[in-house]
Amino acid sequence: MTSYSYNYGFLDEQTKKEIRRKLLQAVAIPGYQVPYGSREMPIARGWGTGGLQITLSIIGKQDTLKVIDQGCDFSVNACNLRNFIAATTGNTVTTDTAEASIVQTRHRIPEEAMREDQILVFQVPYPEILRWVEPSERETRRMHAERDYGKLWVFLYEDIVRWGEITLSYRYPVLVNQRYAMDPSPIPRHDVPKLHQAETLFLFGAGREKRLYAVPPYTEVVPLQFEDYHFTIENFGGQPCRSCGSTSSYLNEVYDGETGERYFSCSDTSHCAKNSRGAIRHE
Amino acid sequence: MSDSTHFDQTAYTQATFRTLLDCMARPGKVGSLLTVAEVASSPFDTYLFVVALTLLDHEVVFHVYSDQCSLSSHLQAHTMARVGAVEECDYLFVGRGESPDFRRLKRGSWQYPDESATIIQLVEELGEVTDGLEQALRLELCGPGIQRSRTVAVRGLSCELLQSWRHCNREFPLGLDWILVDKSGQVCCLPRTVQFTVEVV
Numbered sequence: 001m002t003s004y005s006y007n008y009g010f011l012d013e014q015t016k017k018e019i020r021r022k023l024l025q026a027v028a029i030p031g032y033q034v035p036y037g038s039r040e041m042p043i044a045r046g047w048g049t050g051g052l053q054i055t056l057s058i059i060g061k062q063d064t065l066k067v068i069d070q071g072c073d074f075s076v077n078a079c080n081l082r083n084f085i086a087a088t089t090g091n092t093v094t095t096d097t098a099e100a101s102i103v104q105t106r107h108r109i110p111e112e113a114m115r116e117d118q119i120l121v122f123q124v125p126y127p128e129i130l131r132w133v134e135p136s137e138r139e140t141r142r143m144h145a146e147r148d149y150g151k152l153w154v155f156l157y158e159d160i161v162r163w164g165e166i167t168l169s170y171r172y173p174v175l176v177n178q179r180y181a182m183d184p185s186p187i188p189r190h191d192v193p194k195l196h197q198a199e200t201l202f203l204f205g206a207g208r209e210k211r212l213y214a215v216p217p218y219t220e221v222v223p224l225q226f227e228d229y230h231f232t233i234e235n236f237g238g239q240p241c242r243s244c245g246s247t248s249s250y251l252n253e254v255y256d257g258e259t260g261e262r263y264f265s266c267s268d269t270s271h272c273a274k275n276s277r278g279a280i281r282h283e
Numbered sequence: 284m285s286d287s288t289h290f291d292q293t294a295y296t297q298a299t300f301r302t303l304l305d306c307m308a309r310p311g312k313v314g315s316l317l318t319v320a321e322v323a324s325s326p327f328d329t330y331l332f333v334v335a336l337t338l339l340d341h342e343v344v345f346h347v348y349s350d351q352c353s354l355s356s357h358l359q360a361h362t363m364a365r366v367g368a369v370e371e372c373d374y375l376f377v378g379r380g381e382s383p384d385f386r387r388l389k390r391g392s393w394q395y396p397d398e399s400a401t402i403i404q405l406v407e408e409l410g411e412v413t414d415g416l417e418q419a420l421r422l423e424l425c426g427p428g429i430q431r432s433r434t435v436a437v438r439g440l441s442c443e444l445l446q447s448w449r450h451c452n453r454e455f456p457l458g459l460d461w462i463l464v465d466k467s468g469q470v471c472c473l474p475r476t477v478q479f480t481v482e483v484v
Contacts, residue, residue, distance in 0.1 A: 035397075141394045
């Protein structure tokens with residue numbers, strides 16, 4: 001045992017209880033944003049406090065944790081959150097998606113298909129998808145209550161008029177269980193279809209905005225699209241990842257300032273490393 | 284509780300919560316609650332007490348339906364939660380074989396459907412198959428959390444109560460979430476999104 005004097009998982013039990021109650025309700029009303037009393041955490045709001053509070057409320061001694069930031073296990077945000085959770089729980093951590101029972105993520109869904117026994121926790125900066133079109137919280141509440149999503153449709157339509165396509169590259173609006181318009185967090189469009197009829201439970205936490213929401217497994221999650229302008233995922237022109245050669249994963253474009261060369265590499269570092277070793281089975 | 288140095292309530296309520304979360308996310312899945320000596324000595328039914336310990340604190344209001352053994356004060360002493368009328372409670376505890384009027388419970392508002400009641404009800408027996416369960420209701424479930432359909436068998440629940448629950452959930456997202464617990468600690472959750480057909484076996 002370590003000598004720290006915090007409660008297991010840093011949060012006090014009352015806080016965990018509140019978040020747990022709200023999580024059960026969030027699961028029961030897929031896509032609906034449940035208000036909760038987001039606590040002060042030892043990191044700044046906007047740096048993943050929502051996801052962090054959810055993870056600390058659900059984690060138990062048997063869990064193995066993975067934290068990613070934009071697909072990467074080793075960025076500053078991911079390292080600090082992972083170290084913090086490990087220090088206050090003593091839990092095992094991993095970078096392998098398949099080994100983790102809880103994955104906390106900032107802005108990506110892992111490339112490897114997640115299973116029924118895993119939970120994916122998202123860090124969400126702006127939980128309200130209607131904020132694109134409506135600044136008032138009271139008004140967006142009313143719009144959700146009445147399922148009044150006209151303004152959102154007009155927003156997408158205007159994008160098409162202006163650019164000939166829907167230009168949203170992240171935070172692509174989805175409709176959950178045919179009822180609530182939901183912000184899938186700033187995941188790329190590449191990841192949006194993974195939310196639909198998934199095996200895994202998805203939990204979303206927005207600490208600064210004091211909201212949490214959920215998508216249960218096997219739930220319909222459909223991106224908003226028009227009959228003649230369909231939702232599409234990113235296109236990398238068939239270029240493979242330079243490290244592992246994958247053409248199916250989400251890629252980052254990298255620019256080498258010295259040689260002027262442009263190339264692509266996988267955003268999901270764990271998947272990329274496994275793929276390079278030949279540890280990923282391709283169907 | 285606090286008089287026992289060995290009882291790790293933090294780990295215990297966490298494990299209970301994860302079972303509830305898993306069952307709520309996968310309606311009809313039957314999970315198992317664990318019991319320990321510290322909760323088994325409760326005058327309240329052990330497994331209802333386990334759920335209460337996990338979910339209740341001073342911020343919520345609960346009601347024990349037809350409370351004849353002052354169980355409310357026992358729960359209050361252990362969780363610090365407030366006792367309230369059926370109409371205002373966040374959590375309703377229902378004993379075996381009882382049929383409260385669900386229509387009196389709060390179902391939330393259109394803007395805040397989460398401000399609704401959750402029912403925690405004791406039944407005779409729960410199972411994923413109907414084998415060995417006599418006079419049980421077989422529920423064929425579908426909805427979010429369920430791949431195509433899922434079957435759960437419940438003994439000790441009336442058709443009328445199921446119909447009344449369905450009636451309360453007719454205007455999604457308003458509704459009531461239902462946690463069923465049996466005497467051996469099996470648990471099954473029915474969130475308001477669940478649709479079901481019922482058959483008596």
